[in-house]
Amino acid sequence: MSWWNSLFGKKARDPLLDSELRFHIEELTNANIAAGMPPAEARRQAVLEFGGREQIKEELRDVYRVPIVESAPAHLKSAFRFIRKSPSFSIAVILTLALGIGANSAVFSAIDAILLRPLPFPNGDELMAISQFNPKIQSPTIFVAPVRLEDWNRMNSTFQAITGYFADDSTETSGALPEKITMAFVAPRFLQVWGIGPALGRNFSHEEEQLGGPPVVLISDRYWRQRFAASSDVLGKKLRVAGAASEIVGVMPASFRFPVRDVDVWSPVQLGGPYTLERTDTWYRTIGRLKPGATVAQAEANLSTVQAQLGRAFPQTDADLAVDVQPLKKPTVTGARKSLWVLFGSVSLLLLIACTNIVALLLARATQRHHEISVRFSLGATRGAVMAQLLTETFVLALCGAALGLMVAGGAASVFRSLAADLPRVDEIRLDWRIVLYSLACSVAATLLCGLVPALRGAGSGVSGALAQASRTQVSARNRLQFLLVAVQVALAVTLLAGAGLLLRSLQAVGRVSPGFDSSHILTMHISGSWGETADMPGLIHRVDRTIDFLGATPGVESAATTAALPGVPGKYQTELRFLEGENDPERKVVVESRFVSPGYFRTMKIPLLSGELCREDAKSTNMMVNRSFADTFLGGGDAGGRHLQTVGVSFALQGQIQGIVGDAREQGLSREPTPTVYWCMSAPLPDPFYLVRTHNNPLTMTHTLRARIHEIEPSRSVFDIAPLDQHLDDALSENRLRTVLLTFFAATAVSLACIGLYGTLTYSLGLRRREVGLRLALGASRGKILKRFLLEGLGVSFLGCVAGSALAAASARTLAGMLYGVSPSDPATLSAVVLLVLIVAAAASLVPAIRAARVEPMKVLREE
């Protein structure tokens, strides 16, 4: 490495140079002595003959010098001098770059945290999400029975361990008031699979994971701080959960918040208990840790073989099941992936615009510095040296921009958190060395992008024409390049703005949609319940029905209902059904959305009854309603009353009778068209369904009243997650909104940058052509004509940019396809509005230089020369 030697080889080389030269002098001395001189005189003559030793050494050192490295400090110094000398120019460049690099680093920090970094567990890439499914039907019964999970864990050869978990709300009653806690029930080997141990205390022991072992729990850091004030003698204390007193054996680290962010307590599900033996149970979300070196495909093949063996051993329950293995990271972040890449693409465009802008600035600057550079050349600077000098200047500017940009990126994490708290892993976004490195890389890229062309041009002028000042009378190609750059900026800005416009229009369209239900004046809430209650279904149903009736009878409440899933909040639950009466067409399977609601749901949500009658809940048989789409698709629009439907392929077969047809509603999300849907009339399909309460006035004012009411009849249950339905609907759009807000912001920035570029270029061009303008005016051109000329120049170049931008926008809009609603990617209205907007802004930006051009005083300009 010659630059290394150049800097650090000096110390090693110097003594060698010295002894080589000394040898020469000694040989000369010897020759002189041999010729008969006395030793002292011989040496004096030799030294004389040899000449300036230090000078020779310095020349030898020169041989090994690498000019660019050794002159870097000088370049840096002169770059700082340059920046100080022209503060407004430097500030403009630094701010532009800070914006470009900052936005880029900010989005990168999100991408890094959410998509790139492995999950925050040791060897997180070994963690796999495992699910079972029945390939014959669409219904996702991904949850795994405890026995099957143990079989998998025992029989596979590609996983270190497999475990499972499910989260459940529970009530802790050891304190003064019952408190809602979030529990995670976990299969054996839970912490072993994550590879994380408790921060305090110990993991569950083997006995504690078996039937009959002592009941124990681990608690989360959050719960530890909130409930026990982070006291260290928490170990051994008891929590009363679901009636049993469980000993606390450990506290997990703050960073461990799995399976849900607000988990309070982990409790082992003891193996061999009465509930854990049924193969048809669907309990666990399952994860496994791969053996080192095993691939996802191997693991899936291996588990499939295991499942096939189980299928032969238990044909009733296991024969139809297949296994799916995916990296755990994938399902965690799937939704956000596309949004983030779109944002990343747009900030990269923004950075590109910023760089283009700076190229134009630097080019203008280089013309002004023509004189200085010529002087450098005539003083003997090489082309490389001048280029290095110019690039160093740009690099220092880019570095300042990156430093400022890092601050922008640092602030961005909180913006992400506040705008899209639902984004997965959003709390992992932070500024660290990876982001710093990324920003640095950005600034190097920016230096090359911005600096290379101006530096080549600056250094290219050479000595020819040195000191000859030609720039003032020249209208050269230099100018054309700058206008080309403006056109590029406009094109990129149009692309971004078109994307933002499409997203804005779809957000508007979603807002205008009529969902088929009335979400105003609806308060939603949960009341704690646990899966243990499902052992006594009639009791559970009775309890929930009583609560619904009680809520509905509260003054100020119009009606109340329960549902398993909130209407309009994206989610799908597809099941396959078949009619019990008549022939089922095997070619046309009845795969429909299933929703579980209490009979009062339709009145509460104001979903109209179209024919038949509303269902009633009946202890003996299940009733159901279907929506209009279902009736149109599967009943030929005819009368539905009385036909029976039964689920297909699920172990616990549900069966019900259609009572009537209701209107279509956008249950699966406001931006999704209603699909054929079956409403099963069950008020308690799960122990803590959503309660929906329609109030007469603003639902939030009823919060306290309702809480108190429930406390009257259910003193040991907690009420939580009270929020208006509108807020849930709003939250469901938060990712959508975040990307729209950000993209709009980027697009606005891009347009302003492009306009600044246009303004700057026109002003600069005016500076070059003042003489020409003066001459024209002196020769009788009208001021109006000059104004028009400059205005048209600005508009012409913008128009070119718009044309190119439209093409670019049309091409890139396809990446937005999945995110748009109610507007096509090539929506001509949006595109023409964008072009019109850009042209108006461009005209405004051109107007000032144009007016200035028209005001040129011919006599003054002509006298200047």
Add this chain to the structure above:
Amino acid sequence: MPIEKSDLLQGTLDMLILKIVALGPVHGYGISQRIRQISKEVLKVQQGSLYPALHRLEKRGWLEAEWGESENGREAKFYKLSAKGRKQLQSEESNWERLAQAVTQIMQMAQ
């Protein structure tokens, strides 16, 4: 009258050094002595030109250097020709011949 470096054609010194070194490994002092002796005291190379030239040629890879013992048993830096240097010397020699012929012809004609 001895001719000093400044009077030599540019690049000639490099060629002379390569030629001398081609005869066998030799140190800087030896090179300056041989140039003097062979040219019968006409060419006298200043150390201020010789050593930078040697190091430049070494850096270019035309010369290889090695520390060894001199005739009188002292540590000295010996230079020898590399394969690359040999090729360079050949091309410089043929160039030189053509140049010398051309110059001679012109000078004779002018007489």
